[in-house]
Amino acid sequence: MRNITGPPVVGDDFFGREEEFNYVWSRIVNGNNHVFPSPRRVGKTSFAFKLLDKAKSEGWNTIDINLEKSATNEIDFLEAFVKTLQELSFWEKIKAKGNSLLNFISQLRPSFTIGGAEAKLEWERERESVYSQVADLLHHDEKTLIFFDELTVLLTKILKSDADGKKKVTNFLHWLRSLRQVKDSKIRWIFCSSVGIENFTHQHGISDAINDVPDFFLKSYSKGKSMEMLAKLGHDNNLPLEKDLQSAVVDKLEYCLPYFLQIIFEKIKYLKEIENQPLEIKIVDKAYKGLIEEKHFNTWVERLEEQYNHNKQFAFAVLKQLCQEKKGLKRKQIINAIAAAGVPPEKTDEIVSLLLYMLKNDGYIMEEDGIYRFRSPLLRDFWFNRHVK
Ligand SMILES: Nc1ncnc2c1ncn2[C@@H]1O[C@H](COP(=O)(O)OP(=O)(O)OP(=O)(O)O)[C@@H](O)[C@H]1O
Ligand SMILES: [Mg+2]
Known part of the structure; x- marks a missing residue:
């Protein structure tokens, strides 16, 4: 086992998680899909890779797309997705349809990215048909494990792509959902998301689009x-x-x-x-x-800046208070902290509820018997060092 401190680990470099692995693999075999919503660096991608390796060794098709790297918009995503099908056992059967669809998508792409009004209109006209043609390519009677890494990154990009972003992201999630709902499908899905998917769908009122995919939180080691x-x-x-x-x-x-x-x-x-x-x-x-003193936790700071919108300054206020209290704080004390940060009194309750929910989902804090504290002392001390000292 090598001392690897960055990329996902595979093979002999992967240590532990035996019970979690057996549990999730048997859930997948028994027909379930999963989302691993844990924060950065918990080991999600490595865990998903191990599931893909297992699936491969059992003769399944596997698809693996990192949406953070390979998709800046819907067209990129659709193209990357169809391209991964080329490696699969059923590609021969869908080759003609698949290649002509790839051709069609690549014609749409330059117009989409350049973004002229006319060109965008063309994509809008074709969007639904392209999505349904991509769906058509999947063979639901072949065992296939599909892994999308960093799903929320793509969702955020679609959301921000234009004024209609919310409708688009909702349609996208419903399209994905429809693929999971095919009767007797042998396709299983795993999604990773270090940017809280639950926070994302909750904030935009679209939790129902993913409520058929149970969470699985990877644990720390005993x-x-x-x-x-x-x-x-x-x-x-x-x-x-x-x-x-x-x-x-x-x-x-x-x-x-x-x-x-x-x-x-x-x-x-x-x-x-x-x-x-x-x-x-x-x-x-x-x-x-x-x-x-180092950079290992910078992404935790950046996440607040990118994902907490107008509540970010209050999230910083909560964490600033919490990083000074090893034993943690009660909700009442946290309310006082954000009141001092400028939240109007009639809003404090609502904002504290939302923030505690989000910070817990995102793995910053934990709650035990009504006491909130940083989940990791290392992150707490980093926070103190960066924001208080
Ligand atoms: N099972 C494991 N055995 C040994 N090291 C691991 C294991 N899982 C994770 N790691 C360590 O954690 C690092 C990050 O792993 P990985 O990329 O899988 O996490 P992640 O949750 O996907 O992170 P990110 O959210 O940043 O994408 C690895 O470089 C390695 O140092
Ligand atoms: Mg990862």
Whole structure:
């Protein structure tokens, strides 16, 4: 197992999640689709890749599209989607239809992107027919696992594409839903979304378009599992860690995502090998302090800026307060914090409810017995460092 701190991990680099994997795979085999709505870096894409590998090894067709990379608009998406069908076992049967549709889409594309009024009209005229022709290409009697990564990124782009964005995104989600509703279909769908899909659909009143796809939240690792992972990382990367050091790392992180274990391991290795620090318990604190100064959590700041619209300043206010309280705060205290940030008194209740809901969905905070606090101490200390200190 290599010490990988960025791209999705596959094969021998993937550690753990055995129970979650068996559970989700058997749900898929039994006819369910899933969305993995966890925040950035929880390990969604790696987990989805593992499901795709399993599906392949069982003779399924698989489709894998990263919507963040390959789709800036609907036409891009439709084209990318049809192109992935070319690799599948049933392409021969649909080749003629598929190729002519690809041709047609590529003729629409330049006009769509240049965006002249006439050209846009043409796409608008053809839109429904293109969507239904793409739907027609799918063979529902062949076992197929389709994975769309970062679905909400495409939804946001469609939403913002023009004044009619909301209608378009609603139609898009309903189109996807209709593909999932085909009777006796052997196609299964998995979606990942680090930008909260639930927040997105809820905010725009379109939760019903995805309510047939259950969530599956990937968990952090238990203390035992985390120590096992550290032991394996140490063994395979020439930096064996004693049990007390493994234990100190886990106690420090508290909330152990495999990503956090990978980055702290990397930091310890750096301190030992480049800065000649002795491999003692003290090195854990040093590594942790190093991490909260770095860029690992920038996306968490950016997400508030991009997704929380006019409530972002209040979301910042809540988190600013929470990052100073290790033990957490009650709702009443949070209300006081956002009142101080300028929310009009008659609105505080409504805004706090929405923000706590969104921040929980997005993985920033958790709630236990009416107390809200940061889910990860590492993220909390990063936040403190960046926004308070
Ligand atoms: N099962 C695993 N075993 C080992 N490391 C893992 C595992 N899952 C995730 N990681 C670590 O987390 C990092 C991110 O994984 P991945 O890209 O799958 O997460 P993600 O949730 O899709 O992230 P993003 O939301 O940014 O796309 C990997 O580079 C690796 O360091
Ligand atoms: Mg990912």
